Amino acid sequence: MPSEEGKARRAAAREKYGPQLRESFKVLDKDGSGYASVEEMTKHMVEKGMVKPGAREKEFVKSLNHYLSKMNYGKSKPGELNEEEFVKFWADLYALFDKIDKDGDGAIEIVECVELLDERAEKFGLTKGDLYKRVVSFYNKVDADGDRKISIIEFFLRLPELEEALMNAKL
Numbered sequence: 659m660p661s662e663e664g665k666a667r668r669a670a671a672r673e674k675y676g677p678q679l680r681e682s683f684k685v686l687d688k689d690g691s692g693y694a695s696v697e698e699m700t701k702h703m704v705e706k707g708m709v710k711p712g713a714r715e716k717e718f719v720k721s722l723n724h725y726l727s728k729m730n731y732g733k734s735k736p737g738e739l740n741e742e743e744f745v746k747f748w749a750d751l752y753a754l755f756d757k758i759d760k761d762g763d764g765a766i767e768i769v770e771c772v773e774l775l776d777e778r779a780e781k782f783g784l785t786k787g788d789l790y791k792r793v794v795s796f797y798n799k800v801d802a803d804g805d806r807k808i809s810i811i812e813f814f815l816r817l818p819e820l821e822e823a824l825m826n827a828k829l
């Protein structure tokens with residue numbers, strides 16, 4: 659739901675991450691089509707070492723497709739993003755991530771997760787203890803490399819699942 663606060667956050671993220679995203683776009687659009695395909699984006703992430711080839715790569719493709727179809731991005735060409743759409747897509751993800759990453763160190767620590775969900779405990783009819791247990795178990799799943807930090811990529815890979823869990827109050 660678009661709110662003034664959310665709008666401001668997304669605008670700030672576009673400003674902050676725009677230059678590096680435009681830089682990435684130029685590099686990854688290997689065929690010079692002016693569009694970033696799922697394949698080009700995935701390849702780029704693997705080349706940069708942000709996504710491990712194999713199972714993680716498949717998960718990345720799955721998340722990407724999920725959002726490309728769901729969020730009405732890639733309007734000018736189905737399944738691909740032009741430069742503006744690309745910047746918007748990833749900056750919006752950063753905006754969401756930065757909102758949870760309260761201390762701004764570029765990673766989501768468990769305490770930041772708990773803070774985020776604290777206010778939902780009541781809504782879900784859970785005690786804080788219950789909620790904490792569930793957060794810890796979900797956190798460990800998201801934190802695939804086990805370094806006790808959720809990176810932007812780990813976040814992206816599990817976001818569809820997290821959203822579903824929140825919607826169905828299963829978390």
Ligand SMILES: [Ca+2]
Pocket residue numbers: 686687688689690691692693694695698
């Ligand atoms: Ca291309």
Ligand SMILES: [Ca+2]
Pocket residue numbers: 759760761762763764765766767770
């Ligand atoms: Ca943090």
Ligand SMILES: [Ca+2]
Pocket residue numbers: 801802803804805806807808809812
């Ligand atoms: Ca991690």
